Amino acid sequence: MASEIELIDVTKRYPGVAAPAVDSVSMTIRAGEIVVLVGPSGCGKTTTMRMINRLIEPTSGRITIDGEDTLSLNPDRLRRGIGYAIQQAGLFPHLTVGQNVATVPGLLGWGRSRVSERVDEMLDLVGLDPAEFRDRYPRQLSGGQQQRVGVARALAADPPVLLMDEPFGAVDPITRGNLQDELMRLQAELRKTIVFVTHDFDEAVKIGDRIAVLGPQSRILQYDTPEAILANPADDTVAGFVGAGASLKQLRLRRVREVELSRAVTARVTDEPAEVGRRLVEAGREYALLLDARNRPVSWAHVRHPGQPRPVGDSVSLQSTLQDALEAMLTEGGAAVVTGARGEYVGLVEMDAVIGTVQKLRGDHAEPAS
Ligand SMILES: Nc1ncnc2c1ncn2[C@@H]1O[C@H](COP(=O)(O)OP(=O)(O)OP(=O)(O)O)[C@@H](O)[C@H]1O
Incomplete structure (x- = not known):
């Protein structure tokens, strides 16, 4: 279950501050999408985000969730229907992990056994063993584990909308990457409407279905898919935010299965080297890929010295990103070998396919001729 959120001319003025903190923002957040709000500190x-669950009251404008005006709802009721996860998890330190996760279901009056089942289900969902973690206190967890509990708590009452404010901001880069991967895995299953705040553009590209790049006073500089923003930033400010290496970043958004694979000349590791050499000459190719009896790639044989094959190093799968494929090409010094679920050879990714993909993305998102 997910909901559409609409902001209509929303403005926030803090008392005693002349300029509005948010100035007349309008945007539609589609049901079931992750929208990332990204922009410099203080924008x-x-x-x-907090105006959506009315932790901050808008000065003017309207916010609707599935067409219903949030200002017409009781703020406590509204907040119980919206999951909220923040940096450093914001767990109650004097409550156990289980009690933290049970907060909103408890407020909603769920029965004890239903709450207890839900707590275990949620801890499982975020990769924490309930038996091990349920009765611990937040201080007995690592930062990444606390963050997972924070997400479990936000999801406990199965809200259609989830607000996440720099939820992975306080953990090391590797844990952060894992938490991002897990959020994407969860979202593939849950399909919530998620509004996610970060100042890290790379995080936005990785997890966002759509990114809103915000300038001062939350002015929307560009609101589009990561692909479109990378391929065609709306202006110099957005381009600055995208940063160097936009084309390389695009490669993270594309998978090997989306490009046309090329075919290697293949032979068996047991084939006579001279025969492999002859086949290469006939095919006008330099290298042959030698496969074992189960079709798994083993080594590369060169046309001039087919008897001294070089082992295949990195290979990639159909699910790998084109960035992984490029990395494999650079280490291998040529095409990247693609293997299937059982490690069998399925094809090659060559540089032309990677270049072609980036060019196509540029073309797809080019400004229409005026
Ligand atoms: N309670 C407040 N009273 C007055 N001004 C405030 C208040 N809260 C925030 N502001 C100001 O409003 C502006 C927007 O703040 P906000 O926290 O929404 O920005 P942000 O983009 O989330 O920043 P960051 O990335 O640093 O968290 C800032 O200039 C901030 O100083």
Whole structure:
């Protein structure tokens, strides 16, 4: 279950501050999408997000969830229907992990056994063994584990909308990457409407279905898919935010299964080297890929010295990103070998396919001729 959120001319003025913190923002957040609000510090991301669950009251404008005006709802009821996860998890330190996760279901009056089942289900969902973690206190967890509990708590009452304010901001880069992967895995299953605030553009590209790049006072500089923003930033400010290496970043968004694979000349590791050499000459190719009896790639044989094959190093799968494929090409010094679920050879990714993909993305998102 997911909901559409609409912001209509939303403005927030803090008392005693002349300029509005958020100035007349309008945007539609589609049901079931992750929308990332990204922008420099102080531009109004948190203020914009918190107006959705009315932790901050808008000064003017309207916010609707599935067409219903949030200002017409009781704020406590509204907040119980919206999951909220923040940096450093914001767990109650004097409550156990289980009690933390049970907070909203408890407020909603769920029965004890239903709550207890739900707590275990949620801990499982975020990769924490309930038996081990349920009765611990937040201080007995690592930062990444606390963050997972924070997500479990936000999801406990199965809200259609989830607000996440820099939820992975306080953990090391590797844990952060894992938490991002897990959020994407969860979302593939749950399909919530998620509004996610970060100042890290790479995080936005990785997890966002759509990114809103915000300028001062939450002015929307560009609101589009990561692909479109990388291929065609709306202006110099957005381009600056995208940063160097936009084309390389695009390669992270594309999978090997999306490009046309090329075919290697193949032979068995047991084939006579001279025969392999002859086949290469006939095919006008330099290298043959030698496969074992189960079709798994083993080594590369060169046309001039087929008897001294070089082992295949990195290979990639159909699910790998084109960035992984490029990395494999650079280490292998040529095409990247693609293997299937059982490690069998399925094809090659060559440089031309990678270049072609980036060019196509540029073309797809080019400004229409005026
Ligand atoms: N309670 C408040 N009273 C007055 N001004 C505030 C208040 N809260 C925030 N502001 C101001 O409103 C602006 C937007 O703040 P907000 O926290 O929404 O930005 P942000 O983009 O989330 O920043 P960051 O990335 O640093 O968290 C800032 O200039 C901030 O100083």
